[in-house]
Amino acid sequence: xxxxxxALTLFSALAPPFERGRDLPLALGASSWSExxxxxxxxxxxxxxxxxxxxxxxxxxxxxxxxxxEARRMGATWVALTPFGRVWDxxxxxxxRTFEAPYVENTEAVLRTIEDAHRLGLRVMLVPHLWVETGGxxxxxxxxxxxxxxRWAASYQRFLLHxxxxxxxxxxxxxxxxxxxxxxxxxxxxxxxRPLVAEVRRRYSGLLTYSGNWDDxxxxxxxxxxxxxxxxxxxxxTDRESASTPELLEGGxxxxxxxxxxxxxxxxxxxxxxxxxxxxxxxxxxxxxxxxSMVNVRIDEDAQASAYKGLLAPLADEPWCAxxxxxxTYADPGDVSQEAEWGYSPRGKRAELVLxxxxxxxxxxxxxxxxxxxxxxxxxxxxxxxxxxLTPPRAQ
Numbered sequence: 063x064x065x066x067x068x069a070l071t072l073f074s075a076l077a078p079p080f081e082r083g084r085d086l087p088l089a090l091g092a093s094s095w096s097e098x099x100x101x102x103x104x105x106x107x108x109x110x111x112x113x114x115x116x117x118x119x120x121x122x123x124x125x126x127x128x129x130x131x132e133a134r135r136m137g138a139t140w141v142a143l144t145p146f147g148r149v150w151d152x153x154x155x156x157x158x159r160t161f162e163a164p165y166v167e168n169t170e171a172v173l174r175t176i177e178d179a180h181r182l183g184l185r186v187m188l189v190p191h192l193w194v195e196t197g198g199x200x201x202x203x204x205x206x207x208x209x210x211x212x213r214w215a216a217s218y219q220r221f222l223l224h225x226x227x228x229x230x231x232x233x234x235x236x237x238x239x240x241x242x243x244x245x246x247x248x249x250x251x252x253x254x255x256r257p258l259v260a261e262v263r264r265r266y267s268g269l270l271t272y273s274g275n276w277d278d279x280x281x282x283x284x285x286x287x288x289x290x291x292x293x294x295x296x297x298x299x300t301d302r303e304s305a306s307t308p309e310l311l312e313g314g315x316x317x318x319x320x321x322x323x324x325x326x327x328x329x330x331x332x333x334x335x336x337x338x339x340x341x342x343x344x345x346x347x348x349x350x351x352x353x354x355s356m357v358n359v360r361i362d363e364d365a366q367a368s369a370y371k372g373l374l375a376p377l378a379d380e381p382w383c384a385x386x387x388x389x390x391t392y393a394d395p396g397d398v399s400q401e402a403e404w405g406y407s408p409r410g411k412r413a414e415l416v417l418x419x420x421x422x423x424x425x426x427x428x429x430x431x432x433x434x435x436x437x438x439x440x441x442x443x444x445x446x447x448x449x450x451x452l453t454p455p456r457a458q
Contacts, residue, residue, distance in 0.1 A: 102426075104385060105385065106138045109392045109393065110393055116397065122172070125394035130178055142186075153206070188236070215258070242273065242275045276296055314377070333384040338406040361404050364412060381426040
């Protein structure tokens with residue numbers, strides 16, 4: 063523990079604040095995002111390579127820095143970093159803060175990566191994730207009775223506050239207090255989560271969000287405690303196979319209407335904390351299906367690219383949209399073993415061309431206002447804002 067806190071002290075001293083003019087926490091409320099005047103996020107999640115069978119790569123290494131440089135060349139202005147904690151099963155016995163990479167080493171590596179990102183001019187969102195070792199989705203964690211939930215909350219708090227302290231020490235611009243914790247924050251148990259958010263806010267001076275799943279974000283109780291509403295946006299854009307790009311765009315407009323209603327209800331901007339589609343036929347039909355479990359997959363770069371365009375293009379005109387983070391690339395551009403060819407990464411695929419266009423386009427969320435109500439006022443369309451065009455097929 064002493065080594066971990068020594069690392070925090072060291073990197074806090076080494077890493078100067080990045081375009082930050084204050085040390086006190088933001089005032090809780092809808093104006094926090096616009097007061098920061100950050101513009102729309104154009105982000106990529108750079109996932110860790112934590113396995114000890116991959117020495118010398120991942121966060122805090124030369125390979126990790128190469129991944130950040132690649133993200134910047136694509137046009138990204140933000141990166142999301144996702145250190146993991148391990149949960150054995152869905153009974154929520156507690157969070158093991160060591161997940162393959164030793165805990166102290168991982169802390170130091172994440173701090174180095176935040177510093178590396180800032181040196182490249184990238185802003186950072188730190189997103190502590192949970193991995194269920196025996197399988198299952200973290201959203202279904204259920205410790206059972208009140209005593210079990212109290213033990214789970216205490217363990218999760220220790221995990222969360224550690225990474226909040228890392229975010230503060232590294233001057234990360236945004237912090238997510240959780241990822242897809244449906245069984246907690248959409249139920250009567252949500253009241254036990256709110257003190258965790260308050261404690262994070264006392265220790266961390268940046269923007270707070272929560273990465274809620276797309277199909278339960280409207281039922282998430284803690285949105286009032288946050289600065290930015292975060293959505294893991296694996297929205298289906300169609301209900302049929304072989305949907306055309308115009309049909310996918312129609313689905314994207316439906317998503318935009320749903321998210322606009324959420325923004326107006328809470329009077330806060332909405333950020334896609336994760337978005338992406340796999341490189342296969344019909345990825346917009348059931349985009350949440352995990353690529354590792356797929357067999358007999360037909361790779362389809364055009365379908366992946368069209369799904370990217372279908373979701374992102376309608377959001378570019380929406381002033382309440384604080385931007386997006388693509389899910390995901392990895393902290394070693396040379397290692398293609400982290401996921402199958404039909405996985406989520408847009409790297410080197412036609413989806414990357416759409417992504418580059420989306421990064422380069424003007425977004426309505428780039429405008430800065432004093433109060434969030436102005437963000438929900440429609441504005442005239444900007445020429446070129448729908449220019450996420452698919453590049454013509456390459457010559458054979």
